[in-house]
Amino acid sequence: MLILLWFLWDASSAYWYEFGISQLWAAEWYPYESLYGLLPAIIGTVWAMLIAMLIAVPCGLAAAIVSSEILPVSWQGWIRLGMEMLAGIPSVVYGLIGLWVLLPWLQYTLDLLTGHNLLAAGMILSLMILPTMMVMSQDALRLIPIEQREAAMNMGMNWNQRLMRVLLPQAWTGIRSGILLGLGRALGETMAVMLVVGSLDRVPDPIYNILEPAQTLTSRIGREMGEAAFGSMHFSALMACGLVLAVTAICLSLLAQQKRSFV
Amino acid sequence: MNINTNTHIKEEKGVESCALPSYVRLENISLTLSEKSILKDVSFSLPATGISSLIGPSGAGKSSLLRCLTNLYDNWQGTISVAGINTRSWHGGDDALRRHVGLIAQKPAVFPASIYDNVIFGLSRKERKQNQSSRVERCLTQAALWDEVQDRLHDPANTLSVGQQQRLCLARALALEPKVLLLDEPTASLDPRSKQLIEASLHDLAKDMPILCVTHDLEQAQRLQGQVIFMCDGKVIEIAAANDFFEHPERLETREFLRWSVCDCD
Amino acid sequence: MKVFLSLLALPALLLPVACFLYIIVQAFPALDWELIVGSSASSGAAGNLFGDAANAGHGLWSQISGSLLMMLLACLLAAPIALSIALFHALWASPRQQRMLITLLQVLQGIPPIVYGLCGLVLLIHLLHWGISLAAGGVILAVVILPLLSSNAIHALQRIPIEQTESAKALGLSVGAMITRVWFPVAWSGMLTGLLLAMARALSETAPILFTATVFSGVLWPDSIFSPVTSLQTHIFYLAQEGSNAHVIDVAWASAAVLLGLVICFSLSARLLRRYEESS
Numbered sequence: 001m002l003i004l005l006w007f008l009w010d011a012s013s014a015y016w017y018e019f020g021i022s023q024l025w026a027a028e029w030y031p032y033e034s035l036y037g038l039l040p041a042i043i044g045t046v047w048a049m050l051i052a053m054l055i056a057v058p059c060g061l062a063a064a065i066v067s068s069e070i071l072p073v074s075w076q077g078w079i080r081l082g083m084e085m086l087a088g089i090p091s092v093v094y095g096l097i098g099l100w101v102l103l104p105w106l107q108y109t110l111d112l113l114t115g116h117n118l119l120a121a122g123m124i125l126s127l128m129i130l131p132t133m134m135v136m137s138q139d140a141l142r143l144i145p146i147e148q149r150e151a152a153m154n155m156g157m158n159w160n161q162r163l164m165r166v167l168l169p170q171a172w173t174g175i176r177s178g179i180l181l182g183l184g185r186a187l188g189e190t191m192a193v194m195l196v197v198g199s200l201d202r203v204p205d206p207i208y209n210i211l212e213p214a215q216t217l218t219s220r221i222g223r224e225m226g227e228a229a230f231g232s233m234h235f236s237a238l239m240a241c242g243l244v245l246a247v248t249a250i251c252l253s254l255l256a257q258q259k260r261s262f263v
Numbered sequence: 264m265n266i267n268t269n270t271h272i273k274e275e276k277g278v279e280s281c282a283l284p285s286y287v288r289l290e291n292i293s294l295t296l297s298e299k300s301i302l303k304d305v306s307f308s309l310p311a312t313g314i315s316s317l318i319g320p321s322g323a324g325k326s327s328l329l330r331c332l333t334n335l336y337d338n339w340q341g342t343i344s345v346a347g348i349n350t351r352s353w354h355g356g357d358d359a360l361r362r363h364v365g366l367i368a369q370k371p372a373v374f375p376a377s378i379y380d381n382v383i384f385g386l387s388r389k390e391r392k393q394n395q396s397s398r399v400e401r402c403l404t405q406a407a408l409w410d411e412v413q414d415r416l417h418d419p420a421n422t423l424s425v426g427q428q429q430r431l432c433l434a435r436a437l438a439l440e441p442k443v444l445l446l447d448e449p450t451a452s453l454d455p456r457s458k459q460l461i462e463a464s465l466h467d468l469a470k471d472m473p474i475l476c477v478t479h480d481l482e483q484a485q486r487l488q489g490q491v492i493f494m495c496d497g498k499v500i501e502i503a504a505a506n507d508f509f510e511h512p513e514r515l516e517t518r519e520f521l522r523w524s525v526c527d528c529d
Numbered sequence: 530m531k532v533f534l535s536l537l538a539l540p541a542l543l544l545p546v547a548c549f550l551y552i553i554v555q556a557f558p559a560l561d562w563e564l565i566v567g568s569s570a571s572s573g574a575a576g577n578l579f580g581d582a583a584n585a586g587h588g589l590w591s592q593i594s595g596s597l598l599m600m601l602l603a604c605l606l607a608a609p610i611a612l613s614i615a616l617f618h619a620l621w622a623s624p625r626q627q628r629m630l631i632t633l634l635q636v637l638q639g640i641p642p643i644v645y646g647l648c649g650l651v652l653l654i655h656l657l658h659w660g661i662s663l664a665a666g667g668v669i670l671a672v673v674i675l676p677l678l679s680s681n682a683i684h685a686l687q688r689i690p691i692e693q694t695e696s697a698k699a700l701g702l703s704v705g706a707m708i709t710r711v712w713f714p715v716a717w718s719g720m721l722t723g724l725l726l727a728m729a730r731a732l733s734e735t736a737p738i739l740f741t742a743t744v745f746s747g748v749l750w751p752d753s754i755f756s757p758v759t760s761l762q763t764h765i766f767y768l769a770q771e772g773s774n775a776h777v778i779d780v781a782w783a784s785a786a787v788l789l790g791l792v793i794c795f796s797l798s799a800r801l802l803r804r805y806e807e808s809s
């Protein structure tokens with residue numbers, strides 16, 4: 001892992017030496033004019049992750065609760081099988097769906113110039129992390145012993161109270177690591193995002209405008225890697241994107257582990 | 264009414280408390296789980312105060328009977344009435360019934376919260392917001408746990424020993440102020456001291472509420488006094504006051520069970 | 530509350546299934562046997578421009594074989610390493626080292642694959658001058674699946690009952706004999722499950738090989754491991770990027786369906802194997 005980080009650092013050092021850390025907040029990215037600000041891509045990434053989580057967390061959690069607490073046991077195996085299969089669908093296939101199903105639909109319903117935007121990226125990401133989210137939460141719910149449920153029933157707590165006061169608090173650790181895992185996946189997902197996000201290097205204006213084409217860190221790397229010559233400033237700027245990604249991902253997964261071992 | 268004529272009910276003589284009106288009454292309860300008959304025509308009643316011990320070999324349907332009483336199993340046939348009200352048409356549904364009839368499981372299941380929070384776990388949100396320390400103290404004292412935990416009420420409850428956890432479960436049920444208490448082998452896996460403490464607190468509690476205690480420990484049934492209900496293979500074999508039951512068992516099956524702990528009632 | 534939750538859960542349960550069916554339906558018109566075994570390069574010279582390739586040959590055979598080759602290479606490279614990591618974990622690592630190893634594997638698993646792709650690009654292609662090649666793709670995919678593979682192998686070994694290990698030791702078996710005669714017969718199915726899952730993963734990864742191993746077309750069968758290949762994943766991507774006419778879109782959907790079929794084959798067989806393992 002250290003070797004990996006060192007590589008990224010080494011390859012991007014030219015960039016950092018040239019521009020310094022402040023470049024993280026610079027808003028301009030025009031490779032042909034030697035402007036390499038990372039801000040647009042970072043904002044794009046954050047937005048895409050946020051949208052994805054906003055959709056996937058409640059839906060995934062609800063689906064987990066419904067499938068493990070409401071539906072009959074015999075269905076659970078099938079739902080789980082389906083979810084595991086879906087978690088295995090290659091991201092580029094999701095990208096296809098995004099590109100040729102979601103984009104025209106968004107363009108039509110929201111009356112936009114182009115469907116390529118952050119909202120679409122977020123929606124596709126949420127579709128991708130839903131299965132992960134759901135499988136993790138379902139596992140967490142299933143780990144709660146039956147005695148706990150019965151003890152709560154014996155105390156005359158109704159279904160809602162049992163859910164809110166017994167099941168969710170106890171499953172929370174598992175659910176949280178599901179969320180962090182999903183975040184990590186959303187952060188690192190390249191292909192699907194690249195196809196739908198529009199790849200426009202600009203800070204959204206205003207900043208909460210998610211209906212404009214934008215760029216994420218991963219889509220930038222994927223899109224421009226082929227064009228950048230090895231050793232050029234452009235190349236090391238892209239490596240810097242990679243470094244930012246790797247560091248964030250490492251922090252996320254360390255966080256997920258920390259919490260798990262702590263509670 | 265008397266379909267099960269071979270069941271000898273000695274309720275009328277000997278037990279003083281039976282003179283009082285019965286608080287819980289079960290009539291012809293039958294239960295079938297996954298095509299297996301668990302309970303067959305069980306009828307008995309609990310007096311308004313005092314302990315009743317439910318004994319019998321394992322698999323006799325004792326625990327299932329308790330679960331029928333609080334509608335945890337709800338496909339039983341027959342009539343159960345508590346305080347003269349049919350539990351099927353209990354005002355407020357099963358949840359209200361379960362608050363009225365406290366059931367304590369064999370294995371203690373404490374929630375991952377502090378001891379204090381565990382005791383008040385079943386109360387409504389509004390009640391939990393108020394200061395409940397007097398209620399907590401009362402319940403813990405009733406469950407014979409107060410002396411051991413009064414200094415560490417806010418420690419996590421799963422640091423307690425299993426015996427203490429079982430008493431905590433008792434206190435938690437008592438906090439809801441149930442009018443009937445059902446216990447499913449409350450001392451099955453406990454150390455002698457916890458056993459003794461729980462029996463003592465049951466004696467205290469039984470002064471003003473009916474308690475039904477499932478046990479497979481005959482000596483415990485003897486110590487608890489009150490009435491003894493002997494069940495085997497889903498049927499009630501004999502009901503008698505504890506002393507009569509152990510000294511002059513009426514039925515052959517009972518005698519066999521008391522002597523060799525075997526039961527053959529088919 | 531129940532109703533609310535069910536409403537919330539409905540899209541989560543139905544949408545993915547809908548997507549799945551949609552892909553199949555879309556792929557149907559273009560999906561036939563010739564598509565799978567036909568080769569895209571057969572009808573045109575190597576280095577076709579896009580239009581030619583799309584209009585003339587639309588077979589996917591070279592893409593499929595490229596994907597499978599790369600996957601095999603990745604598994605061949607990663608499996609021995611993963612096995613030795615698992616054996617190290619089970620035999621020699623102290624509890625502290627074990628914990629660190631698990632943490633490290635999970636962190637590595639959390640790193641986006643594209644980052645591995647970047648590292649591979651710098652190291653293999655620019656510093657070692659392998660060029661855009663099958664070998665580079667294989668190595669990078671091997672690194673991507675290594676954490677998954679090793680943690681699965683570790684779990685497979687952990688499931689061996691401790692009594693078996695102890696009685697093997699009590700019989701005086703050497704470490705080598707213990708591994709081959711006691712552990713392996715018990716753990717092989719778990720390890721194979723892990724391998725199948727890793728294969729599915731290697732098949733579905735696109736980003737890291739996009740600019741390190743694949744080209745769009747013109748390769749029927751790689752001459753050596755240092756020549757570029759075509760792969761199904763990236764093929765879909767290129768089609769999606771450029772595609773505008775209906776035929777290309779059909780082909781893209783069909784490729785997606787083929788890829789999906791391959792991935793699901795692997796993960797389903799992993800699942801079956803796990804069930805078999807649990808039942809025995």
